[in-house]
Structures are given as structure tokens and as C-alpha cells.
Amino acid sequence: MNSASLGRSFDVRYVITAAIGLFFAVVIVFPLSLVIAKSFSSDSGLSLANYGRVFSDAANLKALWNSVWVSVLSTAICVAAGSLLAMLVIRTDIPAKSFLRLLLLLPYGIPPFIGAIAWSQLFGPAGYVSKLYMSITGAASAPWNIYSPGGVVLVLSIYQFPVVFITVSGALGRIDTSLEEAARMSGASPFKTLLDITLPLITPAIVAGGLLAFVGCICNFGIPALLGFRARFFVLTTKIYSALSIPDMPIAAAMSVILAFVSGLALVLQRRLEREKHRYAVISGKSVRPQTMSLGAARIPLFVMVIAVALFAGVVPIASMILTSFIKYWGAPLALKSMTLDHYKYVLRIPIGARAFRNSLFLAVGTATITMTTGAFVSYMCIRARLVVARVLDFLGTIPYAVPHTMIAIAMILAWSRPPIVLYGTIWVLLAAYLVTYMPFSIRTTNATLQQVHISLEEAARVSGARWSDTMRDIVLPLIKPGLAAGWVLVFMPAFRELTMSVLLWSQGAETLGVVIYNMQDAGYTQIAAALSTVVLLIIFAGNALVRRLSRGEIGF
Amino acid sequence: MADWLERIRVLKLTKKFGSYTAVDNVTFTVRKNEFFSLLGPSGCGKTTTLRCIAGLEQPTSGEVYVGGRLVSSLEKGVMVPPERRGIGMVFQNYAVWPHMTVEQNIAYPLKIARVSKVKIRSTLSNIVDLLKLSGLEKRYPAELSGGQQQRVALGRALAMDPEVMLLDEPLSNLDAKLREQMRFELKDLQRKTGIAILYVTHDQVEAMAMSDRVAVMNGGVIIQEGTPYEIYKSPATKFVADFIGTMNFLPCEVVEWRNGCAVLRLRNGSVVRINSPEVGRGSHTLAVRPEDLLLNREKGVDCQVDVAIFLGNAVDYRVKLGDDILRVQTSADNRFEQGEKAKLEVQRGILFP
Ligand SMILES: Nc1ncnc2c1ncn2[C@@H]1O[C@H](COP(=O)(O)OP(=O)(O)O)[C@@H](O)[C@H]1O
Ligand SMILES: [Mg+2]
Numbered sequence: 001m002n003s004a005s006l007g008r009s010f011d012v013r014y015v016i017t018a019a020i021g022l023f024f025a026v027v028i029v030f031p032l033s034l035v036i037a038k039s040f041s042s043d044s045g046l047s048l049a050n051y052g053r054v055f056s057d058a059a060n061l062k063a064l065w066n067s068v069w070v071s072v073l074s075t076a077i078c079v080a081a082g083s084l085l086a087m088l089v090i091r092t093d094i095p096a097k098s099f100l101r102l103l104l105l106l107p108y109g110i111p112p113f114i115g116a117i118a119w120s121q122l123f124g125p126a127g128y129v130s131k132l133y134m135s136i137t138g139a140a141s142a143p144w145n146i147y148s149p150g151g152v153v154l155v156l157s158i159y160q161f162p163v164v165f166i167t168v169s170g171a172l173g174r175i176d177t178s179l180e181e182a183a184r185m186s187g188a189s190p191f192k193t194l195l196d197i198t199l200p201l202i203t204p205a206i207v208a209g210g211l212l213a214f215v216g217c218i219c220n221f222g223i224p225a226l227l228g229f230r231a232r233f234f235v236l237t238t239k240i241y242s243a244l245s246i247p248d249m250p251i252a253a254a255m256s257v258i259l260a261f262v263s264g265l266a267l268v269l270q271r272r273l274e275r276e277k278h279r280y281a282v283i284s285g286k287s288v289r290p291q292t293m294s295l296g297a298a299r300i301p302l303f304v305m306v307i308a309v310a311l312f313a314g315v316v317p318i319a320s321m322i323l324t325s326f327i328k329y330w331g332a333p334l335a336l337k338s339m340t341l342d343h344y345k346y347v348l349r350i351p352i353g354a355r356a357f358r359n360s361l362f363l364a365v366g367t368a369t370i371t372m373t374t375g376a377f378v379s380y381m382c383i384r385a386r387l388v389v390a391r392v393l394d395f396l397g398t399i400p401y402a403v404p405h406t407m408i409a410i411a412m413i414l415a416w417s418r419p420p421i422v423l424y425g426t427i428w429v430l431l432a433a434y435l436v437t438y439m440p441f442s443i444r445t446t447n448a449t450l451q452q453v454h455i456s457l458e459e460a461a462r463v464s465g466a467r468w469s470d471t472m473r474d475i476v477l478p479l480i481k482p483g484l485a486a487g488w489v490l491v492f493m494p495a496f497r498e499l500t501m502s503v504l505l506w507s508q509g510a511e512t513l514g515v516v517i518y519n520m521q522d523a524g525y526t527q528i529a530a531a532l533s534t535v536v537l538l539i540i541f542a543g544n545a546l547v548r549r550l551s552r553g554e555i556g557f
Numbered sequence: 558m559a560d561w562l563e564r565i566r567v568l569k570l571t572k573k574f575g576s577y578t579a580v581d582n583v584t585f586t587v588r589k590n591e592f593f594s595l596l597g598p599s600g601c602g603k604t605t606t607l608r609c610i611a612g613l614e615q616p617t618s619g620e621v622y623v624g625g626r627l628v629s630s631l632e633k634g635v636m637v638p639p640e641r642r643g644i645g646m647v648f649q650n651y652a653v654w655p656h657m658t659v660e661q662n663i664a665y666p667l668k669i670a671r672v673s674k675v676k677i678r679s680t681l682s683n684i685v686d687l688l689k690l691s692g693l694e695k696r697y698p699a700e701l702s703g704g705q706q707q708r709v710a711l712g713r714a715l716a717m718d719p720e721v722m723l724l725d726e727p728l729s730n731l732d733a734k735l736r737e738q739m740r741f742e743l744k745d746l747q748r749k750t751g752i753a754i755l756y757v758t759h760d761q762v763e764a765m766a767m768s769d770r771v772a773v774m775n776g777g778v779i780i781q782e783g784t785p786y787e788i789y790k791s792p793a794t795k796f797v798a799d800f801i802g803t804m805n806f807l808p809c810e811v812v813e814w815r816n817g818c819a820v821l822r823l824r825n826g827s828v829v830r831i832n833s834p835e836v837g838r839g840s841h842t843l844a845v846r847p848e849d850l851l852l853n854r855e856k857g858v859d860c861q862v863d864v865a866i867f868l869g870n871a872v873d874y875r876v877k878l879g880d881d882i883l884r885v886q887t888s889a890d891n892r893f894e895q896g897e898k899a900k901l902e903v904q905r906g907i908l909f910p
Contacts, residue, residue: 176650176652178648178649178650178652179652179654179655181611181613181639181648181652182646182648182652182653182654182710182713183654183665184612184613184638184639184640185611185613185639185640185644185645185646185714186640186665186666186669186713186716186717187640187641187643187666187669187670187717188640188665188669189638189640190638192669196665197654200656201655201656
């Protein structure tokens with residue numbers, strides 16, 4: 001291409017890039033740096049005083065320690081369960097593999113805080129399972145308590161193990177089975193082959209999946225909030241929430257920076273492992289025969305066990321949520337005559353219900369549209385136009401991926417509650433928070449989508465006489481449209497049911513669905529929370545079906 | 558042939574995948590010191606046969622003996638697992654373990670067999686020398702070229718000190734030059750070690766160059782078995798004739814038989830005589846190798862040179878004989894021009910129904 005043919009489009013590209021750069025600087029970089037600055041500032045200027053206060057206060061230290069042990073324990077459970085289940089489903093002759101896979105991924109689609117609500121419906125003091133236990137044994141109470149550290153660990157594990165399951169089954173599926181067969185031919189038994197060949201080959205995936213699960217656990221707010229508060233069991237995220245309601249901004253900022261540091265470290269490690277993958281790339285033949293181990297007599301028992309785990313983790317909580325949303329009053333006997341549609345009617349009638357729907361819809365649509373458009377431009381400038389400055393944009397836009405949502409919320413409060421721009425107290429502060437949070441997702445999707453369109457397709461159009469704008473309209477856009485649409489839904493869904501940031505940033509009139517569900521549950525309106533949750537779940541699963549269709553089954557669960 | 562000289566014996570082996578028969582009633586024997594090839598087009602069931610012998614696949618019926626021991630028979634309820642068959646195997650894609658160094662890869666079978674450290678050292682250095690891998694011991698496979706990975710796979714199979722080695726198209730991932738070199742090295746290796754080798758390939762040149770005996774497979778069935786010479790000179794079927802080397806096929810009519818000689822009429826009416834065992838009269842196909850056709854100016858049927866390709870040591874011609882086009886090769890001394898009228902003498906040929 002000579003410079004004349006680049007012509008005007010060249011300038012336009014720089015203008016767009018500069019505009020996005022400014023946008024990122026104001027919306028992402030400025031607020032986040034305020035948090036760090038705040039955490040290091042005190043009356044006497046720059047100091048470590050806030051961190052000193054975090055580490056000298058027994059309650060804060062306790063929360064930090066709780067965060068660590070709860071996340072480590074949950075991660076260990078996730079790694080064990082996720083890897084074993086992946087082995088079973090991918091590498092044995094267990095029946096109905098694809099069905100099992102689908103069932104095991106189901107918890108992945110349930111928002112963790114909705115999962116926590118379902119689990120308290122099942123195992124709370126008056127929960128379905130607890131009451132069943134009491135009626136069978138005649139005991140006055142169930143021997144378990146879901147509102148406890150143990151409950152937090154259990155529910156965290158359930159909603160994070162699919163992450164490990166996905167990464168490990170991916171790695172298992174990629175192993176060339178002849179590597180294992182070669183070990184058998186060398187004299188190794190199936191078990192020795194598993195130890196010497198299979199396990200070392202999937203270890204990076206297990207560790208990477210474990211790190212992702214760890215980050216998911218330590219940054220989670222909904223589960224420890226809904227199951228831990230009652231037991232006065234605090235972790236970092238819930239402690240930050242408390243600090244903000246005092247409000248003690250410097251302490252909240254310092255704790256969020258600590259959280260960001262720990263989770264950021266885990267993510268850096270995970271990325272490194274991801275990049276190490278190529279070290280294991282060797283010549284591989286065309287035939288990768290799916291080699292499955294025979295389970296023999298254990299086949300059916302193991303199948304039943306996996307089904308039980310999957311039902312327990314995904315199906316039962318959803319069923320419980322639906323049931324609760326139809327039942328007349330909490331604790332009513334489970335009979336058809338105790339069923340009612342009243343809660344749904346009520347949800348629609350009260351202003352706050354309709355408002356939450358409107359707000360969440362507005363926020364999710366707005367976030368998905370703005371981030372996908374921006375992401376598409378950033379990716380294009382990076383991958384196609386190969387502008388070096390666009391690389392900077394790509395970096396800035398993906399920073400928030402490593403930032404816990406609590407820290408993003410604090411950043412928004414610090415940045416947007418003082419003149420000249422006051423967004424705090426309105427719905428716009430939520431939009432700002434969502435934009436920061438979901439920008440990395442968009443950029444990743446658009447990068448992946450654009451990489452699939454080979455540049456020669458574009459060049460062929462240019463050679464055929466099309467201008468840059470024609471090429472975009474006739475070649476690039478039609479080819480990336482399905483990918484962009486799938487990405488849009490992928491941002492829409494988590495934004496639609498977001499809790500952590502909303503609960504820290506909402507205000508009267510700017511309630512989101514997550515906030516209303518959380519508050520209803522917290523205030524004891526279990527059925528109202530259930531009705532709202534059921535609707536949210538319905539929309540999530542419909543959205544997932546849409547994504548799967550748009551991406552021909554490649555994304556979604 | 559005494560049983561103890563048989564390293565591999567495959568008896569009426571059949572393997573079905575669902576209703577599809579990949580290997581169909583295959584029987585053959587590989588003897589001590591023998592280089593035996595299974596040769597056939599892609600998808601004909603070579604790999605499946607090999608995997609049944611290795612124990613990586615359970616045959617649907619039939620028996621497999623390795624070193625005189627029955628290792629696989631559904632009827633008799635025998636299925637020795639692969640790790641207890643003592644067979645060395647080189648996979649088509651090498652299957653070198655990416656998380657182990659060259660040394661660790663090669664020594665793995667010894668480690669499994671709990672061989673002493675001292676013995677492992679000496680075996681390892683022997684193999685490394687033999688396969689010219691010295692200096693690469695501490696490298697990981699990702700840091701090796703395709704040819705080097707292939708040697709590692711070979712070394713790992715050799716480390717088992719097996720009496721039998723199975724090789725599945727081991728050269729097909731290498732470039733042409735390396736492939737040719739490895740052919741000699743493999744053959745040499747086999748001669749030095751005396752291991753019985755069962756070699757699988759779809760490349761007939763490779764099979765011809767290295768094998769003591771070849772079994773030609775197609776559609777899951779062994780069609781012909783013999784020395785490379787036998788198979789080249791007397792292919793049993795049209796498929797073998799076509800698959801091995803270059804062959805001209807001419808539709809013809811057997812007019813009569815006279816003292817072991819067939820009198821044939823070709824499609825353009827010209828008459829040809831060839832030596833052949835009697836096969837009856839009527840419509841047949843005459844198969845002739847390019848080197849068995851003599852292009853000259855004196856004797857034979859009339860023809861016309863269509864294309865002449867100079868190859869250096871020889872000339873390759875496409876010759877028109879009526880509507881048929883034949884490939885003929887002559888030495889470079891006796892040249893014909895493109896379009897020149899000439900005569901063609903059939904010196905040898907085979908009749909197929
Ligand atoms: N595991 C399998 N399942 C189903 N069909 C198979 C399997 N393995 C091989 N086949 C089929 O059996 C036939 C022979 O395969 P293979 O032995 O790999 O051929 P070759 O090695 O001669 O190219 C092919 O048509 C192939 O598709
Ligand atoms: Mg094959």
C-alpha cells in the first residue's frame with residue numbers, strides 16, 4: 001500500500017485512536033490510580049499509615065486471613081473435583097459424556113449470589129433439605145449450618161469448580177493419545193502412564209484453572225455476604241463493604257489494593273502458564289484417536305455419582321429457586337395448593353421491581369454496546385492497522401481484568417463524587433463502573449473475532465478496487481458480525497445480573513436487579529428474591545442459548 | 558520354519574469398528590532378522606493391524622502371537638496388555654514426550670523395567686551413539702527438529718531391547734532428503750541389531766527399498782505377499798500392478814494360444830505376442846512396465862511419440878498407440894523426437910482378466 005491510497009482513512013484512524021485513548025485515561029486509568037493514591041495518603045501526606053491500620057487491626061487481619069484460607073480451601077476442592085470430573089468425562093467410557101459435560105457446566109451459568117440464595121433455601125435452618133432431615137430423624141434442627149465459614153467454602157467451590165473442569169478437560173482433549181500409548185508400549189501400566197505422562201502434561205492446565213478459581217473465590221462478594229454476615233464471618237470483600245458503609249475510605253482503599261495485589265499475582269502466574277503452553281508443542285500427527293479407559297464394573301456407579309454431583313451443584317439449586325418463587329409463604333407445605341403466582345405479580349407491581357428491571361436492562365445494553373464498539377475499534381487498530389499506539393489502548397483497556405470489582409467500585413466513588421463531574425448517586429456511576437469492568441471482555445472477544453478474518457480477505461477486496469470504507473462494510477463487518485453479536489451477549493449477561501459493584505454504588509432510583517434481589521433476601525423476603533432470581537436465570541439461559549447459536553457452539557456453556 | 562523363529566504371527570485377524578471392517582481376515586508371519594512391510598494406500602487398515610499386534614486395539618477375531626506367545630485371542634479369552642508384550646513401537650507422529658528430555662524419553666522403558674542406574678547409563682550412551690544424538694541428551698523435544706525427534710522415538714523403542722519392533726510410517730513426516738537417508742539408516746540398524754521389524758508404509762518405493770518381504774494391503778485385506786522382486790515382477794492383481802511401480806494397462810483380446818505364447822489383438826487392431834501362462838480367450842487387460850517396452854525404428858507395432866521428457870540418464874516418453882497412451886523409458890543414447898513415428902515392441906507383459 002502506498003501512502004496515497006491510505007489517504008484520509010489514515011487520519012481518521014489516528015483521530016479515533018486518540019479519542020479512545022482519552023476515554024480510557026479518564027474512565028479507567030484516572031479512577032483506578034485514585035484508589036492507589038488514596039490507599040497511600042493520610043493527613044500527613046504520602047504514607048503507609050492506612051496499610052498499618054489494616055495490619056494492626058485484629059478484625060481486618062482476621063478478614064484477610066479468612067479470605068486466604070477460604071479461597072485456598074475452596075480452590076483445593078475445585079481443583080480436586082474439577083480435575084477428577086474432567087478425567088472421568090473426557091478419558092473414560094462413562095456413558096452420556098456430552099450430557100454430563102453440559103450438566104457439570106450448569107453452575108457456571110448461575111450467578112454466585114443467586115446460588116448462595118438457593119443454597120440457603122436448601123440448607124438453611126428452615127431449608128428444604130434441613131426440614132426433610134428433621135422430619136426423617138425427628139431431630140429439632142439439622143446438624144449443619146449453611147451460614148458459616150464451611151457454607152461459604154462449599155458454595156464458593158460449587159460455583160468455581162467448572163472453571164477448573166473447563167481448563168482441564170480442554171487440556172485432556174488436546175493431549176495426543178499416542179503419547180500415552182507410547183508409555184504403554186514402553187512397559188508402563190495404565191496407572192503409571194497416568195502418573196508419568198498424563199498428569200505432567202495437564203499440570204499446567206490444572207494450576208492455571210486453580211489460579212482462576214482462586215481469583216474467583218477471593219474476589220467474590222455475594223457468597224460471603226449472603227452466607228457469612230449472619231455468622232459475623234468476614235472476608236476481605238465483605239470487610240471492604242463494611243468499611244465503605246462507615247465510611248472509612250482510606251481503609252477500604254488499602255484493603256482493595258491488597259486484594260488486587262493478591263489476585264493480580266495469581267493472574268500473572270496464570271498468564272505465564274498460558275504462555276508456556278507452546279513449550280509442550282511438538283509435532284503431532286493427524287490422527288488423535290480419543291483413547292478412553294475402561295471403567296469396568298465401576299462404570300455405572302461412577303456415572304450415578306457424577307450425575308449426583310451435577311444435580312447437586314446445578315439442577316437442585318435452580319429447582320429450589322423456582323419452587324420457592326411459587327410457594328405462598330416460606331415454610332408452607334409442599335403441595336399444589338400452596339402454589340401461587342402472587343410473588344411474580346408483586347414484583348411487577350412494586351415500583352422498585354420495575355425500576356430494577358429497567359435499570360439493569362439499560363445498564364447491560366449500554367455497557368455491551370459501548371464496550372463492544374470501542375473494543376472493535378481497538379482491535380482493528382491493533383491487529384489490522386497495526387498502530388503501535390493502539391497497543392497502548394489494548395493494554396489500558398485490559399487492565400481492569402486484573403482488578404477486583406470492589407476496587408473498581410471504590411475507584412468510582414473516589415473519582416465521581418466530587419465536582420466537576422458528579423455521577424455518584426445516579427445511575428451513571430454504575431454505567432461507568434460497568435464500562436471499566438467489561439471493557440477487557442469486549443477487547444478479548446473482538447481480538448479473537450478479528451484474528452479469525454485473515455487479512456488477505458481484506459486485501460483481496462482492496463485489490464478488487466474497494467475503498468477502505470467499502471471493505472469494512474462489505475467484507476470485514478459481515479464476517480465479524482456473528483462474533484461481535486456473541487460478544488455483545490457475553491457482556492450483556494453478567495452486566496444484567498451484576499451485584500458486587502451495584503451493591504456498593506446504588507442509590508435511590510438507581511437500583512439494579514442484583515441489588516434488589518440481595519436486599520430482599522437480606523430483609524427476609526425470600527420468595528420475592530426467588531421470583532426475581534428465577535426471571536434473571538431465565539434470561540441468562542436464554543442469552544446463553546443465543547450465544548451458543550451465534551458462535552455455533554463455541555462459546556457459552 | 559520352526560516356531561521359535563517366528564517373531565510375529567498374525568492369524569485370521571479381523572477388526573471391526575461398528576459395522577465397518579477395517580482389517581479383514583489378515584494372516585502373515587514376520588521372522589527373526591526380517592524386515593517385513595505392510596504396504597497399502599491410506600485407510601487400508603495398516604495402522605489398525607499394527608495396533609492390534611501392539612495390544613492398543615482389541616481384535617474382533619483372530620489371534621496374534623509375539624515371540625511364539627499367544628498375546629491376543631478373543632476366542633481363547635487372551636488379551637495381554639500392551640505393556641507386557643515387550644514390543645518396541647515407533648508412532649507415526651513419534652509421540653515423544655514433550656515434558657521429558659531426550660535422555661529421559663529414551664531411558665523411560667529402562668526406568669519402568671527397574672534397570673540399575675549403571676546399566677541405564679551404558680545403554681543410553683550406546684543408543685545415543687548409534688542414533689547420532691550425542692550432545693542433545695538434555696534437550697526437550699520442542700527444541701529438536703523433526704528428524705531428531707524421530708530418532709528419539711526410535712531410541713526409546715530400542716531401549717526396550719525388543720525382539721520385535723513396529724514402525725508406523727516413521728518417515729512420512731520428514732522431508733525428502735532426510736527420508737532417503739533414514740531409509741538406509743533404518744535398514745542398517747536392523748541388520749546390526751537383528752530385530753524383526755514390521756514396517757508400515759504407503760510409500761511403495763520405501764517398502765521396496767528396505768523390505769525383505771512385503772505384504773500389499775487394500776481395503777483391509779492382504780492381496781499379495783512376497784519379496785519386493787516377486788511383487789514387482791509378478792503382481793497378483795491389477796491393483797498390485799498399478800500400486801507398485803509404473804504400469805501401462807492396455808485393453809486387449811486374446812485371440813489364440815500357441816506354445817505358451819498368447820496372441821493378442823490391441824484396440825487399434827495391431828497384433829502382439831507375449832509369453833504367459835494360459836488364461837483363456839476373450840477380453841483381457843495387458844499390463845506392461847515402461848522398461849519392458851522397447852521403442853525402436855525396426856520392429857513391433859506402429860506408434861507415435863507424443864511427449865518426450867529428458868531425465869538425464871534416461872528419456873521418459875508418452876507414446877500414442879491408437880487411442881492408448883503408454884509410458885516408455887529408453888536410455889538417453891537412443892532418442893526420438895516429439896511427433897516422430899516409431900515402432901514399439903512388447904518384451905514382457907502380464908494378462909489380467
Ligand atoms: N478408532 C476408529 N474408529 C472408527 N474407525 C476407525 C478407527 N480407527 C481406524 N478406523 C478406520 O479404519 C480404516 C483403517 O484405518 P487405518 O488402520 O488407520 O488405516 P491406514 O493406517 O492404513 O491408513 C479407516 O477407514 C479408518 O477410518
Ligand atoms: Mg496409518
